Amino acid sequence: MAAGRQGGHRDYEARERELDAEASRRSKEQNHHNHLGGRHRSDADRRRDSGRSRSGREFSNGFGHRRTPPPKSRLSGRLGEREPGEVLSGSASDDSGGRTHTVAENVVSSSSREGKVAPGAAAPSPSKKRKFSPIIWDRDSPKPPLHSDIASGKKVVESLSADTASGTKVVESVSAELPPPPPLPPQGHSPERLVVEKSPMDVDLAVDTEGTEQLHEPEESKVLEEEEYPTMRNISTSRWAGTNDEEEESTAPRKKKNISPADSAELRPGKKTPSPELGEVVVSDISVGRTMSRSSDSGRMGNDEKEDLEVDKYDYMDVDREEASNSDSANRLSSDSENEARRSESPEPVKLGHRCINMLQGCRSVDVFERLNKINEGTYGVVYRARDKKTGEVVALKKVKMEKEREGFPLTSLREINILLSFHHPSIVDVKEVVVGSSLDSIFMVMEYMEHDLKGVMEAKTMKQPYTQSEVKCLMLQLLEGVKYLHDNWVLHRDLKTSNLLLNNRGELKICDFGLSRQYGSPLKPYTQLVVTLWYRAPELLLGTKEYSTAIDMWSVGCIMAELLAKEPLFNGKTEFEQLDKIFRTLGTPNEKIWPGYAKLPGVKVNFVKQPYNRLRDKFPAASFSGRPNLSEAGFDLLNRLLTYDPEKRITADAALQHHWFTEVPLPKSKDFMPTFPALNELDRRTRRYLKSPDPLEEQRLKELQAKGSRGLFG
Numbered sequence: 264m265a266a267g268r269q270g271g272h273r274d275y276e277a278r279e280r281e282l283d284a285e286a287s288r289r290s291k292e293q294n295h296h297n298h299l300g301g302r303h304r305s306d307a308d309r310r311r312d313s314g315r316s317r318s319g320r321e322f323s324n325g326f327g328h329r330r331t332p333p334p335k336s337r338l339s340g341r342l343g344e345r346e347p348g349e350v351l352s353g354s355a356s357d358d359s360g361g362r363t364h365t366v367a368e369n370v371v372s373s374s375s376r377e378g379k380v381a382p383g384a385a386a387p388s389p390s391k392k393r394k395f396s397p398i399i400w401d402r403d404s405p406k407p408p409l410h411s412d413i414a415s416g417k418k419v420v421e422s423l424s425a426d427t428a429s430g431t432k433v434v435e436s437v438s439a440e441l442p443p444p445p446p447l448p449p450q451g452h453s454p455e456r457l458v459v460e461k462s463p464m465d466v467d468l469a470v471d472t473e474g475t476e477q478l479h480e481p482e483e484s485k486v487l488e489e490e491e492y493p494t495m496r497n498i499s500t501s502r503w504a505g506t507n508d509e510e511e512e513s514t515a516p517r518k519k520k521n522i523s524p525a526d527s528a529e530l531r532p533g534k535k536t537p538s539p540e541l542g543e544v545v546v547s548d549i550s551v552g553r554t555m556s557r558s559s560d561s562g563r564m565g566n567d568e569k570e571d572l573e574v575d576k577y578d579y580m581d582v583d584r585e586e587a588s589n590s591d592s593a594n595r596l597s598s599d600s601e602n603e604a605r606r607s608e609s610p611e612p613v614k615l616g617h618r619c620i621n622m623l624q625g626c627r628s629v630d631v632f633e634r635l636n637k638i639n640e641g642t643y644g645v646v647y648r649a650r651d652k653k654t655g656e657v658v659a660l661k662k663v664k665m666e667k668e669r670e671g672f673p674l675t676s677l678r679e680i681n682i683l684l685s686f687h688h689p690s691i692v693d694v695k696e697v698v699v700g701s702s703l704d705s706i707f708m709v710m711e712y713m714e715h716d717l718k719g720v721m722e723a724k725t726m727k728q729p730y731t732q733s734e735v736k737c738l739m740l741q742l743l744e745g746v747k748y749l750h751d752n753w754v755l756h757r758d759l760k761t762s763n764l765l766l767n768n769r770g771e772l773k774i775c776d777f778g779l780s781r782q783y784g785s786p787l788k789p790y791t792q793l794v795v796t797l798w799y800r801a802p803e804l805l806l807g808t809k810e811y812s813t814a815i816d817m818w819s820v821g822c823i824m825a826e827l828l829a830k831e832p833l834f835n836g837k838t839e840f841e842q843l844d845k846i847f848r849t850l851g852t853p854n855e856k857i858w859p860g861y862a863k864l865p866g867v868k869v870n871f872v873k874q875p876y877n878r879l880r881d882k883f884p885a886a887s888f889s890g891r892p893n894l895s896e897a898g899f900d901l902l903n904r905l906l907t908y909d910p911e912k913r914i915t916a917d918a919a920l921q922h923h924w925f926t927e928v929p930l931p932k933s934k935d936f937m938p939t940f941p942a943l944n945e946l947d948r949r950t951r952r953y954l955k956s957p958d959p960l961e962e963q964r965l966k967e968l969q970a971k972g973s974r975g976l977f978g
């Protein structure tokens with residue numbers, strides 16, 4: 264990882280040039296790649312590019328990430344009580360520099376809060392790059408070509424998506440001067456070519472799926488012959504051989520597809536049975552109050568319980584088989600933790616050739632991993648726990664769903680993966696590599712394995728109380744550091760929610776799913792507007808704004824902070840209207856005064872509830888015996904700033920990190936003292952379901968299963 268950080272930029276540029284050069288060659292040969300029509304960039308993008316220089320961002324190292332000083336350094340001396348495990352600091356320094364936070368920035372207010380901003384609270388320090396990200400785009404317009412003046416030091420945007428009227432997750436991956444660095448074009452290289460319609464990845468995949476096409480360079484052909492075909496010969500023995508999840512669940516592990524390179528042509532995107540419309544699923548899910556990250560395959564919705572049981576059955580079998588082959592699961596677990604410990608003790612220097620995958624040389628096969636169990640299924644991917652057969656390392660494999668194969672292989676996704684591989688941050692889940700499955704249209708992201716996601720933890724009956732303020736601070740600091748890193752690197756997450764925040768039993772929080780999944784959904788398809796859960800969606804998106812920015816993530820962070828404190832979602836609307844209604848009832852109905860431009864937003868309706876007051880404080884009182892979560896004045900100020908209506912006034916990640924809530928008592932808890940929970944991700948689905956929502960019937964079923972010798976609650 265360290266090497267990756269040091270050499271990532273140059274390596275990335277070289278790789279980009281390599282990819283683009285190859286794409287250029289390939290695009291001359293083939294002109295039928297029109298599936299990326301959505302990647303034309305909008306006027307807004309052009310405006311953004313031209314205006315980007317105003318941000319004047321600086322990076323203090325070669326990787327483009329200027330780490331925010333650890334909270335410790337910002338902690339000032341304080342009075343009052345502490346919670347066990349608080350991070351202590353001998354430092355009396357305080358970056359907030361005497362700023363006062365007595366006035367909240369938000370919103371409609373019953374008091375004098377409106378329009379006032381705590382001095383300096385949202386203002387960047389001199390070294391900060393911006394108060395507000397210039398990342399905005401026109402959600403409906405086609406994207407403009409890439410800006411051409413990368414060399415002049417301006418930011419360059421590679422817009423990987425155009426969607427969002429729908430609210431689908433979209434990551435606008437924008438390269439700053441430093442990593443993920445801008446894809447510097449070679450001399451004479453047209454900027455538009457950076458948004459290649461045919462990248463070198465096409466080449467590999469074409470070779471894979473056609474079985475005939477070869478690269479021009481003999482070396483590359485050789486690589487493919489040596490690395491791709493051996494993989495294909497292994498397919499028949501692959502445990503990952505299923506081409507779709509349904510099949511994988513219903514037939515694996517007994518039936519394995521025997522797929523030859525020729526056969527694989529049959530599995531090409533266009534031939535695959537289209538999946539049911541995701542929108543239906545989302546509607547169903549929302550209507551029953553479920554989270555979107557689960558059971559997203561609409562094909563199963565009609566027989567949910569029955570199918571779940573089926574799946575459970577195979578999950579059990581998978582695990583049993585796994586355990587049979589590993590005589591002692593305890594040994595396995597201990598060896599896992601040993602591996603983990605070894606890894607953390609002596610961080611392995613990054614092998615750039617491994618981490619920064621050269622797509623021209625192909626990816627490893629998923630067969631190098633042994634499947635342990637299915638962790639979860641999101642809208643865009645199925646996530647498995649697996650073990651590297653060679654190193655024994657336990658990882659998470661996200662098999663990307665190929666819903667949009669009509670549009671060809673998701674080249675933009677491969678390109679995005681390439682960028683994501685360059686991201687290294689303690690609060691961003693580490694994507695180690697990409698491996699290919701047997702059907703050649705399946706791609707797996709290899710990620711570091713995390714025991715939980717935040718949603719699962721908070722739903723589990725093992726968590727009896729909400730997180731304390733001290734614990735929430737610990738989690739919020741990590742979350743904000745991760746979001747700041749993404750924003751500093753010109754990436755909008757756009758789907759921050761508790762199920763996308765992973766936790767491990769070392770108290771670490773990591774953001775996952777930052778936009779990769781977007782590339783597998785067509786941005787303009789009707790279902791896309793429904794796939795992202797509404798609960799964390801910023802009001803400007805709900806009201807149909809066409810331009811938006813990093814502030815949308817900050818709204819989500821606010822919703823997450825509230826949920827961490829209350830152990831329940833803040834605004835859990837089932838429809839966009841209901842979502843807005845819930846927001847307005849709590850924060851007050853916005854108006855032009857507190858949110859200039861509000862009245863012109865497309866979704867504004869006259870029949871919105873008229874609620875003149877901000878009642879957020881009622882939900883988070885400073886002190887109460889009502890069981891509602893207590894929140895200090897400073898904590899409430901931060902929450903209010905995160906949930907500020909006007910995106911221009913909403914606090915940035917950078918400013919939030921310096922908020923004095925983090926430096927007042929109780930101080931953020933040390934990660935080492937954060938509560939731990941049974942690793943839900945290692946349990947079968949039935950047990951997980953029970954732990955999340957215990958119900959007497961389920962308990963009885965579990966007891967029966969255990970009596971029959973099935974796995975116990977904790978395996």
Ligand SMILES: Nc1ncnc2c1ncn2[C@@H]1O[C@H](COP(=O)(O)OP(=O)(O)OP(=O)(O)O)[C@@H](O)[C@H]1O
Pocket residue numbers: 555556557559638639640641642643644645646659661692710711712713714715716758762763765775776780944
């Ligand atoms: N690295 C990981 N380690 C452990 N579990 C993970 C990991 N990555 C993802 N998961 C689990 O899988 C779930 C779905 O993952 P992810 O959000 O990446 O998929 P998705 O298809 O994009 O989902 P969504 O419907 O939220 O968009 C997560 O909520 C989490 O429970």
